[in-house]
Amino acid sequence: MTTATIDVRLTGVRKSFGAVVAVNDVTLDIDRGTILSLLGPSGCGKTTTLRLIAGFEQPDTGDVYIRGKRVTAIPPYRRDFSMVFQSYALFPHLNVADNVAFGLRMRRIPSNDRAAAVKNALELVKLGAYADRHPRQLSGGQQQRVALARAIVVKPAVLLLDEPLGALDKMLREEMQVELRNLQQRLGITALFVTHDQEEALTLSDRVAVMRGGVIEQIGAPREIYDRPRSEFVAGFLGASNFLDGRVVARNAETAVVETPAGRVPVMVEAAAVGDKVRIAIRPERVRLTDAQGDGLPARIRNIVYRGPATHFYMDSAAGSLLSYRQNAAADDWSIGDEVRCTWDAASAVVVEPERA
């Protein structure tokens, strides 16, 4: 652990709605100046977790701390946070400047300082000229920026973002993801970002927590959870993945060899012993194809799909179906029906917890 300050902490938080347990004994920290993303399918509890930090829901058990202060029993309007809502929730009866100034007014900041802070915030989101407009006169992307400006101008201990980019089209989304990240890093804001889009989570975050059924399945830096998923669910949720079943036949300190129905393959391993049945996951972009004379798992190309920057190769092998993404910079010349061999580095494959059927 570093000595960085922890701005948000949840300890053993549990929340049920009737018979449904939405958040089940969740513990997490957010370090100052970092973005933590809560990623998961709908109903996984990520939004409820966010609302528990905000104070719009009360936990059944457990505590919420903001900057070291226990806020579990404190109502939202007295907690040090601000929020960007999925629907933006801009006040329709106020213009842009008054919307942004709202939080400052509540904190009784004198009007001169307010005006300056508002101007500054609007410029940060590149809407300096729109101060007098009304929300209904703005496009979705512009409204989103105003919502952001309104939330950051109060310099909150934590910024909560509830799927804020959901309503934007793809190009605008990607643009906003980058801008959001830049802004956050520039201002050093601590943030919690809720999303169901794994690309978004990987782009924006310092750490990602993958949730399912009210529980955090895995938490870590984007690269770590992408390359080293611990369960089949996490592997599958973060992107496409190949899964192979087999038995460990040899191992050393870090790597092992697994015998699959189609042949032997290398894998990164931590705890599995020789003789254990395991499921391994390999990302398609790590699967290399060589011709039938080479090393590797034998497979037959069933389908080839051209995807612009990459081509997807769908293959069948004795160990199940396999998928490989090849960047089109390499001049592969395969056809459907070709017999190939699939190989990868040990470091590209991990042992994952299989899904209970």
Add this chain to the structure above:
Amino acid sequence: MTRGSAVGRTIRGSATAVAFALIIVPILIVVITAFSPGDYFEFPPRGLSTRWFVEFFRLKEMRNAFTLSLELALLAATLATIFGTMGALFLARRRGLLAGLLQSLFLAPLVFPTIILGVALLLLYKTIGMPVFPGLLLAHCIIGMPYGFRTVLASAQALDPALEEAGQSLGAGPVRTLFVVTLPLVWQGVVSGWLFAFIVSFGELNTALFLTGPGLTTLPIEIFSYLQFQGSQLVIAAASTLQIALIVVMVTAIERIVGMGRIIRAR
């Protein structure tokens, strides 16, 4: 909806013509008669004159009735709207059996036969010795409350729930959120509710019938008494026309502020 056959169109067109005639013509006759110069009712009148309007303002009981109705309507509408708005804001986001029951309770005076309410209130007032004006005021308040309740409820439910949470996330407590976020966004419901409560009170008969007293009558009751006991004196036509004019003025004024569609949809 399909336009259907020519027969259908004829039926609809003629029914509409007949309906509008039946509905509007009696009112028109009253208004035109108010400008009649003669002593007795005749239609069409021989000329135009404002003598009966002058007569209206000359007669003390008419003046008093008009003033009383006006004061009563202003006060009752305001009270009714305040209470109706409070009830609506409480119930706006609530679901469940209790919320449903409360909503039905608050809307009940709309469909309940007001004549029975008038009888019940008179009985109560006689038992506790309630003076006339406050008694009338309270009666019109309870009758007018559902209008404000209904329109504000519709406005409040149409609001994005995230707006109130946004206010709270920025530090506004529940009371401030109410005044700074919610009320400014439902004000049109408040105003149109007030308008309906005013108009209903001004023209109300069934409770005023029982609850008015000697020297303290409302304009509609005064008109009714005249019609019952003094035949068709033309001053009644003037009184009626004034009431109609007041309504036209109010509806126009509110339409400017709130917009036509609002008034219709509020029904």
Add this chain to the structure above:
Amino acid sequence: MKRAWAWALLVPPLAMTLLLFVGPLMYLFWVSVHEASPSELYGHAFTLHNYVEVIGDSFYLAIIRRTLGVAAAILGCCLLIGYPVAYFVALQPARRRTYVLLLLLFPLMVSNVVRAYGWVAILGRRGVLNTSLRELGIIDAPLDLLYTTEAVVVGLMTILLPYMVISIANTLSTLDRRYEEAAQALGAGPVRTFLHVTLPLSTPGVASGMLLVFLLTLSAYVTITLLGGPRSKLLVSMIYDGVTAFQWPHAAALAFVLLALALMLTALILAVLRPGRVEGTGR
């Protein structure tokens, strides 16, 4: 935190409703089951005599029959005229429809006494109708049109017609055209489409229109008195007479008989039309 403020919102309107609506009605019922008293509002003894007297007496039963007959006639006319008008209104483009609805709404804001006066001016012995007929030479002596049950029906029907039209028009204008298009695709011409698709789907509007008109008919003392006179009294007139004669328990019982009639017919209308079936609460 939020809870306390929320209750502060509920208490005033709830208190008003309980003290000025529920309470007085309960008190009225209490009085209706006590015997009359010459000196006080009501006597001490508990009795059902007031109700028995009403339900058992042929005089009152005749009044009740007449009341129901008037209500039925008004409902029938309002439906017959009101439905085609509502259809017409619903077909108008949105902006014009708003103006038409406002034109229908406006008469409802004019006090009933004024509208009844209009009919007095039309039907009276020196009224518009009699004067025109005499001038056209169709009749010699004026007809006694006023102070009849028929006058009550005509007057009240025109007063309440806008309620029916607005109610049905609101439902018709929100009907999805695709239902009718589907019917036509299956071979139903305009008449059959109307009978089998449009009419049934408009049931909620028809039901609420009927309920509203019916309840207002029962309660319309002033119109009934002005147009019906002393010989065409309905149940509500009896209530008024009872109150002015200080016969409180009797008047109270009559009031609850009226209420019972209202409830029974409401249940009947809802059972026959079953609007819930259309609105998706379906049974």
